[in-house]
Amino acid sequence: MEYINNELCLGPLKKPLLPLVANYMRPIYVYDLDFIAQRFNAMAAALKGVRLFYAMKANSNPGVLQKLKSLGAGADVVSLGEIKRALECGFQPQDIVYSGVGKTKFEISEALKLGIYQINVESLPELERIGKIAREMGKKAAVALRLNPDVDIKTHPYIATGLKDNKFGMELSLVPALVDCLKSFTDSISLVGVSLHLGSQMLEFSGYEEALQRLKKVFLQLKKEFPDLKKFDFGGGLGIFYDRADLELEESLLRQYAEITLRTLADLNCELQSEPGRWLVAHCGALITQVQYIKETSAKTFVIVDAGMNHLIRPSLYEASHRIEPLKKGPAAAVVDVVGPICESSDFFAKERSLTTVQEGDFLAIMDSGAYGYSMASIYNLQELPLEVCI
Ligand SMILES: Cc1ncc(COP(=O)(O)O)c(C=O)c1O
CATH class of the missing domain: 3.20.20.10 (Alanine racemase)
Known part of the structure; x- marks a missing residue:
């Protein structure tokens, strides 16, 4: 993983991920x-x-x-x-x-x-x-x-x-x-x-x-x-x-x-x-998701994305901690929780994580999710399954 011209690239051939979201519909698993x-x-x-x-x-x-x-x-x-x-x-x-x-x-x-x-x-x-x-x-x-x-x-x-x-x-x-x-x-x-x-x-x-x-x-x-x-x-x-x-x-x-x-x-x-x-x-895949809301409470800042524990259950199930990177590198970091739309408090991807400042509409990549990602996905809450793309 590397940024070239501030754009996130995957794998040894440094394949850019931003073009994949040109017609974004819902979370995408990308496999190199x-x-x-x-x-x-x-x-x-x-x-x-x-x-x-x-x-x-x-x-x-x-x-x-x-x-x-x-x-x-x-x-x-x-x-x-x-x-x-x-x-x-x-x-x-x-x-x-x-x-x-x-x-x-x-x-x-x-x-x-x-x-x-x-x-x-x-x-x-x-x-x-x-x-x-x-x-x-x-x-x-x-x-x-x-x-x-x-x-x-x-x-x-x-x-x-x-x-x-x-x-x-x-x-x-x-x-x-x-x-x-x-x-x-x-x-x-x-x-x-x-x-x-x-x-x-x-x-x-x-x-x-x-x-x-x-x-x-x-x-x-x-x-x-x-x-x-x-x-x-x-x-x-x-x-x-x-x-x-x-x-x-x-x-x-x-x-x-x-x-x-x-x-x-x-x-x-x-x-x-x-x-x-x-x-x-595992390393060859990433889950791309879009920021929906930035929700501030007296205790925390939540970055609410459109992927949920139904798309990638490892953080909820095993307390796994995946790196999360913005597709476009942004300025200064903030400490946030990255969470999904599912009606469970265990629906999170990161807690108290320092993340580049993001806004509604930005895209994030949840890294290293090529293994036990889509294959464990479900339609809980009748959310659609993510898309999959091989590059
Ligand atoms: C019988 C068996 N073989 C192989 C594997 C693959 O394990 P890993 O993905 O950790 O290499 C598993 C994983 O659960 C398994 O149950």
Whole structure:
């Protein structure tokens, strides 16, 4: 992000955002596809030899998906809706890993019909369900066990997924029961992998390394009984900075993460997979919104914009703090709350934030909102969904 002639520009190619609001109708998510390519290529280079399945829950915009597909990504999905979107955007069934704790019978049979590459199983009843459905269909399901090494990666509790009180994955103590179940379905299930995902926004890796070590032991145990086992999926979750633009530091954290992963798993001689989401797309998107009112009270100045928590829920849901920049650089700063039109006090983007002076009609960019932005948007208060533009 940079200002050129006082106009905000996005990404390494410094693409100006002001032209996008020439015929402004409502909030716009803008995604810089060249920036996404830069991030993907950096990750693919650091994680050499690892197959990257983009976690499309982060951003399932067709332009973004097609770009990532063209760069060589597979897709990590969590619903039949995401499978359909991935297929529409050019991914093949063999490019898709299917995760998620609540797969319905219909979703499983559709996935088997399509020949999805790998189903990441999250519970014993799900494994049994897959075994039975595949048997009835005369198919063999390729599954990976999502195991939960019970380590704390110190992130927001709502995005931690690798602890024993999380609903995700399966406890390591369940492995013997899983083995029994797998043995009763040798005709309809092939155990091809193990997987883990500890949570999102990981910026420190000691817990992650510990988790890899624990899962590696399980992989080696399972390998003795299941010769088809050849994939180790180490999840997504690499974090980014929301409070500053420091891509160099992020890339150095990426290299650290890659070094730990590749060193720890090297002697398994297996296929490595990852499911990154946020790291690839968050910085590449911004939410553009228009200032409607400046409201002064005895306690505060509110900048009321036309985007709300229904368009970008991260500040309300996770207390996430996104940088907010005016599209046209203005004079001197004032301390304000930036809030939306939704009838909830949790509808805010920033509190007590120093912001360039803005007026009614000005445009602001809520930065780093390319991940978990539009994909989590709703029509609460019957507000329209934002527009999306790829540049
Ligand atoms: C199973 C799984 N894989 C990958 C991801 C992507 O995580 P991130 O966007 O933090 O990389 C998630 C996110 O929730 C997930 O649940």
